[in-house]
Amino acid sequence: MLSISTPALVFPALSVLMLAYTNKFIAISKRVRALHASHKANPSKNLKAQIAVMAKRMTYIQNMQITALCGFSANLISIACILLGFMTIAMALFIIGLVLVLCSLMICIIEIYNSTKVMTLLLLDDIDDFK
Secondary structure (H helix, E strand, O other): OOOOHHHOOHHHHHHHHHHHHHHHHHHHEEEEEEEHHHHHOOHHHHHHHHHHHHHHHHHHHHHHHHHHHHHHHHHHHHHHHHHOOOOHHHHHHHHHHHHHHHHHHHHHHHHHHHHHHHHHHHHHHHHHOOO
């Protein structure tokens, strides 16, 4: 049986998760602005490639946020269903919420993998400077 405390336990984790995603988005946004300014001042294929990867990462973060928020919403609605006595619906919504948060974390793994691509491009650019 699902008690109200079970979905309520998810609230702190989701808040921290959304904070982490938002901070990641802000950091990448600042980096994209800096890369864009550098590219405008001194056009480079490497900078353009870095901007493309960063844009893809921002899309991943947006999808991470949306799926996490949908999971959070499902969790909230499951609490309301528990309070109203709709236990079967509450259980289904709680499970859906967990799956959505899991999807968000899986997208996060993909985004982390893509973050190394930008670092690789930076290192390749540095190697060219030393030749």
